[in-house]
Amino acid sequence: MHKLTSVMPTAGLLLLAGCSSVPNVTYNYYPAKWNAVATITQTIGCNNAKTRLVVLNTPTLTPYYSADFDKPFRISIKNLDSGFADSSMTMTFTEDGRLKTINQSTTGQGETIVKSAVSLMTTVAAITRLKATEGPLEECNIIETTGGGKPVTLNYRATIDAAALGKSIDFTATPESAKLYELLQNRLPKLQANVSNAIDNQSGPRYDAPSPATTSDNIVLLELQKTGSVTVTFDAGAATFGSTVIIIPEPGSYRLPIPKAALFGKQTFGITLSDAGAVTSISYGKETGTASALNSLNAAATPETTSATAASLKAQADLIAQQQRLVLCQTKPDQCK
Numbered sequence: 001m002h003k004l005t006s007v008m009p010t011a012g013l014l015l016l017a018g019c020s021s022v023p024n025v026t027y028n029y030y031p032a033k034w035n036a037v038a039t040i041t042q043t044i045g046c047n048n049a050k051t052r053l054v055v056l057n058t059p060t061l062t063p064y065y066s067a068d069f070d071k072p073f074r075i076s077i078k079n080l081d082s083g084f085a086d087s088s089m090t091m092t093f094t095e096d097g098r099l100k101t102i103n104q105s106t107t108g109q110g111e112t113i114v115k116s117a118v119s120l121m122t123t124v125a126a127i128t129r130l131k132a133t134e135g136p137l138e139e140c141n142i143i144e145t146t147g148g149g150k151p152v153t154l155n156y157r158a159t160i161d162a163a164a165l166g167k168s169i170d171f172t173a174t175p176e177s178a179k180l181y182e183l184l185q186n187r188l189p190k191l192q193a194n195v196s197n198a199i200d201n202q203s204g205p206r207y208d209a210p211s212p213a214t215t216s217d218n219i220v221l222l223e224l225q226k227t228g229s230v231t232v233t234f235d236a237g238a239a240t241f242g243s244t245v246i247i248i249p250e251p252g253s254y255r256l257p258i259p260k261a262a263l264f265g266k267q268t269f270g271i272t273l274s275d276a277g278a279v280t281s282i283s284y285g286k287e288t289g290t291a292s293a294l295n296s297l298n299a300a301a302t303p304e305t306t307s308a309t310a311a312s313l314k315a316q317a318d319l320i321a322q323q324q325r326l327v328l329c330q331t332k333p334d335q336c337k
Helices: 138-147 173-189 308-331
Strands: 026-029 031-046 053-067 073-077 087-094 099-105 126-127 151-159 168-170 191-195 219-236 239-259 267-273 279-286 291-294
Touching: 031 138, 031 191, 031 219, 031 239, 031 308, 053 191, 053 219, 053 239, 053 308, 073 219, 099 239, 138 151, 138 173, 151 168, 151 173, 151 191, 173 191, 239 267
Parallel strands: none
Antiparallel strands: 026 073, 031 053, 031 151, 053 126, 087 099, 099 267, 168 191, 191 219, 219 239, 267 279, 279 291
16 A cells, blocks of 8 residues: 555645735645556458458557556645745546646736646557468458358457567457467467657746756756657568557656745746646736647547546447458448348
């Protein structure tokens, strides 16, 4: 059991200074770690002569993020206080203690858009016509019997994480597809996910700090996790049939300044992080209304709900139906509808 010391998931923290006293609270929040689940939906059919297999592969890659409890980041709320100005600050967290948003203002709470959850990325399907044989294939008889005269569909899965960087990962048939796969595997190409090494994310905000003596009186430094990108390509034998890029958290951190409460005027600060820890929006504002906003190109989605899950399942069912229709049209044009 990990203790989330001084972390209030999804709750807001409101602090007022001036006439009242800000408590000496240090908030812990955790960096992220990741893994990804790659799936391939494969539809297989035979031509009328039963001498050739036609295979259609559609890959999907879904990254997942969670808290890395080994070494939390910390920020002291009292350091943002000023004895001569009112200030407020709102922080929101994921349930496992990762930072989602901060809104800080010397005169009131700013607005923010919360963005987090799973990013779903898919690549384009690719159809492969395997080499024809001189006589009918036994595998075609199996496909015809199993599919009732229609193409059959197999599902494959592979798990990708930091240990897979720079490597090739083999796909395995899912339990519901394993039996049919055993009957067809001798005629099917090997499926692999090729994972690149991580490339540091150069987009987003960076802070070039003056000398410490100059900055210590005006700001508090917020520690954030570095992020990078990984390219995953999908191979069937010697043929590549798709690729996609995901954002991942990386070892190491950097710091961004949060302004302390000012004696005169108004200052605001707002930041939103993706589940991977990448900055999706950040703003600094002053009383004049002038603000500096920086955004990084990082995929983010709204939290998945029951209706979203149902829509995802429907999309998967529609995909299988359309794959079978396409393969049927490729193998038996006379039955194409």
